[in-house]
Amino acid sequence: MQALLDRLDGLLANNSIFTLQTLSFYGDGLVTTVQLVFLSLIIGLVMAVPLAIGRSSRHGIIKWPIFLYTYVFRGTPLLIQLYLIYYGVVFVEGIQESWLWPIIKEPFVPALFAFTLNTAAYTTEIFRGAIKATPRGEIEAARAYGMSPALALRRIVLPSAFRRALPAYGNEVIFMLHASAIASVVTLMDLTGAARFVYARFYAPFDAFLFVAAIYLCLTFAILYFFRFLEKRLLAHLRPMT
Amino acid sequence: MLDLQGYGPRLLEGAGVTVSLAVLSLALSLVLGLATASAKMSRSVVAHRLATLYTTLIRGVPDLVLMMLLFFGGQIGVNVLTDWLYDTTGVDIFININEFVAGVVTIGLIFGAYMGETFRGAFMAVEHGQIEAGKAYGMGDRLVFWRIRFPQMMRHALPGLSNNWMVLLKTTALVSVIGLSDMVRIAAEASKATREPFTFMIVVAVIYLLIASVSEWLFARLQKRYSIGYGEMD
Numbered sequence: 274m275q276a277l278l279d280r281l282d283g284l285l286a287n288n289s290i291f292t293l294q295t296l297s298f299y300g301d302g303l304v305t306t307v308q309l310v311f312l313s314l315i316i317g318l319v320m321a322v323p324l325a326i327g328r329s330s331r332h333g334i335i336k337w338p339i340f341l342y343t344y345v346f347r348g349t350p351l352l353i354q355l356y357l358i359y360y361g362v363v364f365v366e367g368i369q370e371s372w373l374w375p376i377i378k379e380p381f382v383p384a385l386f387a388f389t390l391n392t393a394a395y396t397t398e399i400f401r402g403a404i405k406a407t408p409r410g411e412i413e414a415a416r417a418y419g420m421s422p423a424l425a426l427r428r429i430v431l432p433s434a435f436r437r438a439l440p441a442y443g444n445e446v447i448f449m450l451h452a453s454a455i456a457s458v459v460t461l462m463d464l465t466g467a468a469r470f471v472y473a474r475f476y477a478p479f480d481a482f483l484f485v486a487a488i489y490l491c492l493t494f495a496i497l498y499f500f501r502f503l504e505k506r507l508l509a510h511l512r513p514m515t
Numbered sequence: 516m517l518d519l520q521g522y523g524p525r526l527l528e529g530a531g532v533t534v535s536l537a538v539l540s541l542a543l544s545l546v547l548g549l550a551t552a553s554a555k556m557s558r559s560v561v562a563h564r565l566a567t568l569y570t571t572l573i574r575g576v577p578d579l580v581l582m583m584l585l586f587f588g589g590q591i592g593v594n595v596l597t598d599w600l601y602d603t604t605g606v607d608i609f610i611n612i613n614e615f616v617a618g619v620v621t622i623g624l625i626f627g628a629y630m631g632e633t634f635r636g637a638f639m640a641v642e643h644g645q646i647e648a649g650k651a652y653g654m655g656d657r658l659v660f661w662r663i664r665f666p667q668m669m670r671h672a673l674p675g676l677s678n679n680w681m682v683l684l685k686t687t688a689l690v691s692v693i694g695l696s697d698m699v700r701i702a703a704e705a706s707k708a709t710r711e712p713f714t715f716m717i718v719v720a721v722i723y724l725l726i727a728s729v730s731e732w733l734f735a736r737l738q739k740r741y742s743i744g745y746g747e748m749d
Contacts, residue, residue: 348681353702356702454579468580478591489575490576
């Protein structure tokens with residue numbers, strides 16, 4: 274490891290901007306970005322499944338509040354949602370006295386909160402579309418086998434809906450990665466935050482932002498190929514026979 | 516009752532900036548999108564590769580990063596250009612990149628890539644027989660494009676265009692970060708000054724929802740117009 278660092282140091286000897294120090298900023302930023310995106314996607318996914326089932330319900334009292342939630346969060350900019358939570362959290366009664374305050378006052382938590390609510394809204398609508406597209410025959414077949422609605426949902430509807438939702442969900446994951454750049458606005462040192470810092474320090478916009486753009490591009494392609502691989506595995510039965 | 520503490524007129528002004536920014540970027544992105552779609556469908560390998568490079572790069576990098584690159588980098592680029600002009604010809608000009616122009620160019624450039632994909636799919640959905648019929652009537656390529664391919668393509672493109680427009684509208688919020696006084700920036704300033712973030716952010720969120728609802732209605736009307744002759748027979 275030390276040898277590798279020494280070699281890297283030698284490689285960067287003539288470069289005033291990309292020193293080990295700035296590269297470590299980018300490295301920390303990468304970790305923050307990946308943590309933020311991964312956590313919000315996982316929590317959002319867990320939230321979206323029951324919400325999507327509720328959104329497909331026949332009862333207005335379950336359906337409409339969820340619709341309102343997805344409509345508002347999909348219809349307004351993420352930046353507004355982030356500002357609202359970041360600046361608004363201080364005004365929640367009693368929060369500054371609570372034991373959670375030392376964690377909450379860091380920008381990571383409000384950002385995670387905003388991103389999770391945002392991606393959960395989009396994912397809910399993706400899943401709802403996939404649930405709605407379940408062929409009627411499949412549900413009828415489940416009924417004919419004597420399955421209860423809950424069992425049919427668990428065994429028939431959801432597994433096939435998840436598969437159908439996969440391509441759209443892959444897009445949502447990439448969208449979240451790109452949206453996470455906004456976190457730098459509330460002083461979080463994510464990848465974009467690191468780039469802004471390097472830009473401000475060296476006044477070198479091309480170096481700072483092109484480098485970070487290349488990292489995002491690599492991440493985007495990694496996600497893209499991962500989902501292509503998943504689709505190949507999970508949607509194999511839908512491919513046309515050759 | 517809603518108390519905007521005197522920020523009402525400025526918020527409205529900001530809403531005006533947001534709307535004009537969005538509409539101008541939309542116009543630019545439509546032009547770029549049509550050009551990209553044509554390049555992708557053209558027989559020229561170079562044009563095809565360039566268009567693919569453009570859409571891949573733009574869609575792989577966050578909007579905010581592109582915006583900062585073009586805004587901060589653009590200023591340096593322009594400075595280098597004017598310095599060079601001064602050294603070679605002695606003409607001394609100073610160009611300060613205007614945030615509004617930078618915003619329109621960046622958002623237009625980003626969404627041109629998305630529009631290109633939408634247009635390409637829509638053009639391919641127009642039956643080839645339609646084009647042949649136009650040629651059989653003696654129309655040239657240009658006339659076939661404007662009379663046959665474009666109007667029929669729009670029917671297929673409109674749902675995608677409406678989707679892109681909604682995303683574009685929300686993306687305009689990012690220009691507040693590079694210093695443009697759109698309604699998000701004014702609301703952020705007002706929130707800090709008055710310590711009432713909920714009031715201002717919720718007002719701005721409602722304005723966004725209003726703009727989105729109005730444009731949804733407009734797109735539904737456009738869709739109806741471009742679908743004349745389809746699905747009304749039965």
